[in-house]
Amino acid sequence: MPNPQAAQDARLRTLVAMPEATWAQVVTPPVRDRLERVAELLGMRHAVPVLDGSFDAVRSELSEAEVLLTGWGCPPITADVLDAAPKLRAVVHAAGTIKTFVDPVVFERGIVVSSAAAANAIPVAEFALAAIVLAGKRAFRHRDWYRTVDRSRPLPGAPVIGNLGTTIGVLGASRIGRLVLERLRGLDVDVLVSDPYLSETEAAAFGATWCDLKTLFAASDIVSLHAPLLPETRGLVSAELLAAMPDGAVLINTARGGLIDQAALERECSAGRIDAVLDVSDPEPLPADSPLLQLPNVFVTPHLAGAMGNEVIRLGEAAVREIERLAAGLELAHGIDREDLDRIA
Structure with a gap:
């Protein structure tokens, strides 16, 4: 008994x-x-x-x-x-x-x-995927335009809108990065991935093509960051990599703000050359006078991608x-x- x-x-x-x-x-x-x-x-x-x-x-x-x-x-x-x-x-x-x-x-x-990092990765990956899809539609640029200017037509001079055939670059095959790669398989997009711990064969299993960082930034319409913040990755997204992004490209960061050269990001976004979707920043929160909070091509959220x-x-x-x-x-x-x-x- x-x-x-x-x-x-x-x-x-x-x-x-x-x-x-x-x-x-x-x-x-x-x-x-x-x-x-x-x-x-x-x-x-x-x-x-x-x-x-x-x-x-x-x-x-x-x-x-x-x-x-x-x-x-x-x-x-x-x-x-x-x-x-x-x-x-x-x-x-x-x-x-x-x-x-x-x-x-x-x-x-x-x-x-x-x-429980694997459980926390789920909402971050969902947030990143949503940001990628909305970025492909240039929804963030059009929000203010629709709200304040001429609501009868799309924003003139905006990059081509749409997700079909878009090239998405994923920096980092972390827990979250891998979930994003899996979710991107449901879209009609080309996917690049860069991670020193991921092989070309492993990348292919996710439906992606492995490449180096410079190729990733130069060839991607949208880049989503999923690398950990370590001493060797601080400032990894350098001025050189940001400059390599095509005009009208979008940078999405749901990882850590310290991955990016903040001054270089401000310059590129202030010039209107690229867009950014930032759930994290450096410092965090951003100071009230940060240009990133005012620019129409930058969408900032207060670190809410993770479990809430x-x-x-x-x-x-x-x-x-x-x-x-x-x-x-x-x-x-x-x-x-x-x-x-x-x-x-």
């Missing part, structure tokens, strides 16, 4: 390492029900997490934790935190990047780490699936290795 008490005792002791506001966003009642079938929740008071700003309030419960369930607002997980958590086996992050709070010592001590609103439910679901795998003795589906830190966002 099954022993319910034994099943309860076998649950992973999981410290909820996120503030109450984050918990309320990412862990819905159905997700919590699933979680509590495989995890005994620590660090909770009156059904909500008590962690806020540091691990001080949950220091005694760290000693029993086998799993840290983290989210936005998790304090840094450093050596002293690990010293207080001798039973810790895993860090499962219900959000994207882990680089802002997971110290490399976590990997050195053999603790496995997972993130009901989309964040995916993050909690993804984290719980990982804890379910741990409880079943399986490997993490979205584990991160120490070597990955040098090339992921």
Whole structure:
């Protein structure tokens, strides 16, 4: 006969390492029900997490934790935190990047780490695809024209409108970049991709042609950025690459603002030579006097491509699936290795 008490005792002791506001966003009642079938929740008071700003309030419960369930607002997980958590086996992050709070010592001590970056990639890829389609129609240029000038005809002198046969360049075959490549297969477009970790054969499997960066920028009507911001990629989209873009081309950035030479982008857009769709910027937010906020050929949104609103439910679901795998003795589906830190966002 099954022993319910034994099943309860076998649950992973999981410290909820996120503030109450984050918990309320990412862990819905159905997700919590699933979680509590495989995890005994620590660090909770009156059904909500008590962690806020540091691990001080949950220091005694760290000693029993086998799993840290983290989210936005998790304090840094450093050596002293690990010293207080001798039973810790895993860090499962219900959000994207882990680089802002997971110290490399976590990997050195053999603790496995997972993130919900794959779940967060979905809305970003959807946003990027929508931006690509609208950019092909030059919808952003026409918005102000239609609102303020002559609504009876298209904007005179605008680039050719349409997506049929357009060449789309994808910089970076990251999680998001790969989702964008998959979605572009549904359009009648030619696709180029540039990524040092992607082979020509792998690119072809996505229906794309691998090329170097300069070729990508020179040959694409629309370029969408999906590279991580690393020391070696800061300013990767240089003045030279922007100058190589055809007149009337569109640059879309849903990755990180620091990838682009900001001054060069302002010059090209101010001249009206290229358009830009920017969900991210450098600095972020842009200063109120930035020309990018005023130009009719630049469409700026406040870093909203990633999971927001009901989309964040995916993050909690993804984290719980990982804890379910741990409880079943399986490997993490979205584990991160120490070597990955040098090339992921």
